[in-house]
Amino acid sequence: MNGEIAPPPSPPQPPLMDDIHDQNPHGVVMHPTFFWGKNAEILFSGWPGTRTGMYVLSLVFIFVVSVFVEMLSYFQLMKSSGNNNNLLGGAAETIIHGVRVGLAYMVMLSLMSFNVGIFIAAVAGHCLGFFLFRSRVFRNKSQIFCP
Numbered sequence: 001m002n003g004e005i006a007p008p009p010s011p012p013q014p015p016l017m018d019d020i021h022d023q024n025p026h027g028v029v030m031h032p033t034f035f036w037g038k039n040a041e042i043l044f045s046g047w048p049g050t051r052t053g054m055y056v057l058s059l060v061f062i063f064v065v066s067v068f069v070e071m072l073s074y075f076q077l078m079k080s081s082g083n084n085n086n087l088l089g090g091a092a093e094t095i096i097h098g099v100r101v102g103l104a105y106m107v108m109l110s111l112m113s114f115n116v117g118i119f120i121a122a123v124a125g126h127c128l129g130f131f132l133f134r135s136r137v138f139r140n141k142s143q144i145f146c147p
Contacts, residue, residue, distance in 0.1 A: 033114060040115040043106065055117070062110050062118055063125040065103050070129025072100035 038055040040048065042062075048054030075096065107122050132138065 034116050034119070035114060036116045038117075040113050040118070042110045042113045042115065042118060058110075059117055059121040062107060063121040063128075066107055066122045066125025067129040067132070069100055069104045069107060070126055071133050072096055072103070073129075074133045 038048075038052050039050045040055065040058075042048060042058050048058045107125075110118050111122055
């Protein structure tokens with residue numbers, strides 16, 4: 001050592017672009033762009049993993065949650081006329097709003113897996129939900145707004 005000071009350690013090197021596609025501990029490849037495949041990680045660590053049946057289940061789950069979000073978006077719990085308890089009605093509407101927002105964020109987080117199948121399931125679920133609960137097909141003629 002003879003009184004010499006050791007040089008400081010070198011800073012860590014940034015990851016190479018090839019390292020982005022490395023596998024995580026669960027054996028699932030993380031993609032920074034949209035990809036098509038069953039090997040994905042959606043919402044929870046290790047789910048659906050690499051099993052085809054679990055991937056199909058995740059597609060159905062995201063589809064149903066998307067339909068449910070659209071249903072809650074247009075669901076009116078209590079009509080303004082005839083409702084004498086504003087506090088109870090407001091609390092119920094707030095709870096429904098909280099559930100809807102939580103489920104919508106869950107769908108958004110699942111889309112962050114960049115899996116094309118999940119993307120299609122979410123969009124299809126929102127479209128079906130809109131068609132069932134908001135489109136003019138199932139509304140009375142008096143409810144249709146024509147400017």
